[in-house]
Amino acid sequence: MNQGWVYSDRITPAEAGLSVLDFYSNRYRHSSRAVWRDRILSGQIRQNGTPLAPDYCLEAGAKLDYHRPPWEEPEAPLGFEVLYEDGDLMAIAKPSGLPVLPGGGFLTHTLLHQLRLRYPENPPIPVHRLGRGTSGVMVLGRSPLARTVLSRQLRESTATAQDPQSARPICKTYRALIGASDLPAEFTLTTPIGKIDHPALGYVYAASPAGLPSYSEGLVxxxxADSTLVEITIRTGRPHQIRIHLAAAGFPLVGDPLYGVGGLPLPIKPSATGRVPVPGDMGYHLHAYRLTLPHPRTQKPLAILCPAPTILQSSIR
Known part of the structure; x- marks a missing residue:
């Protein structure tokens, strides 16, 4: 059991006038209205330390705290290998199954918490994310300089992605497994990615004409006979970009429980427990294989390779 957690929300002008029950059941649809009512009635939702009633009318600017009691977290691999380390940055091999940040039932079984345990004095900070089911290279900032420089370079890479002549200070390349395909040997994917409504989760990221520009370059x-191994280099860093782009092209990742052809969520088929697929579910094969960047202090080129799992290795020699 973990120690529980307090989740805070600030009421926006558009949400003013809603009841406490309406606010939580509308915003956080992973739990039913009845479950939220029980939580409110048990005193878990508070404002300035005072428990609220389900029909309490909310005002703009109010801060609400959801005091979630301790819970048993799902299992996750908690170890990770250090691939590179100096005073400014660290690169690790994140295992598939380990979330980077809290969410979806995970709090202490996360990379962020494990970093705080291993480096209590000055924990390295992730400067980008990998999905829970994605393995491979992740870069962490150890000094203020590195965190600032790396975050800026990632933003600049995304902002200038549509210009093929633009500088690419940070280059991230992945391995992925899709079904049998007729993709050309080299291909480019540019489907915009944005939030779309989801009946159970509120929203998910998916292919969307109104989404943000997104660019992936691929090699077969x-x-x-039944699968294709591809290498994808992303020029932007949209959420679930590779999963969405390949699905939008007609070739979802083998075993992806969420995204289907078209880059949209699959129709909901609840399990026997009533649970529906979420972005953090696993089953697909995606690995951050190689990352190159200039060192944030010396500007010398740095290339970090994380060998792919067997299923994502080529048998061609």
Whole structure:
């Protein structure tokens, strides 16, 4: 059991006038209205330390705290290998199954918490994320300089992605497994990615004409009778970009429980427990294989490679 957690929300002008029950059941649809009512009645939702009633009318600017009691978290691999380390930055091999940040039932079984345990005096800070089911290279900032420089370079890479001549200070390349495909040996994917409504989750990121520009460049590494091994270099860093782009092209990742052809969420098929697929679910094969960047202090080129799992290695020699 963990120690529980306090989740805070600030009421926006558009939400003013809603009841406490309406606010939580509308915004956080992962739980039913009945479950939220029980939480409110048990005193878990408070304003300035005072428990609120389900029908309490909210005002703009009010701060609400949801005091979630301790809970048993899902299992996750908590270890990670350090691939590179100096005083400014660290690169690790994140295992598939380990979330980077709290969410979806995970609090202490996260990379962020494990970093705080391993480096209590000055924990490295992730400067980008990998999905829970994605393995491979992650870069962490150890000094203020590195965190500032790396974050700026990532933003600049995304902002200038549509210009093929623009500088690419940070280059991230992944391996992924899709089904049998007729993709050309080299291909580019540019489907915009944005938030779309989801009946159970409120929203998810998916292919959307109104979304933000997104750019991925791909190579076919190996074709098999029932699968294709591809290498994808992303020029932007949209959420779930590779999963969405390949699905939008007609080739979802093998085993992806969320995204189907078209880059949209699959129709909901609740499990026996009533649970629906969420972005953090696993089953697909995606690995951050190589990351190159200039060192934030010396500007010398730095290339970090994390060997791919067997299923994402080419058998062609």
């Amino acid at each position: 590494i190996q074709r098999n």
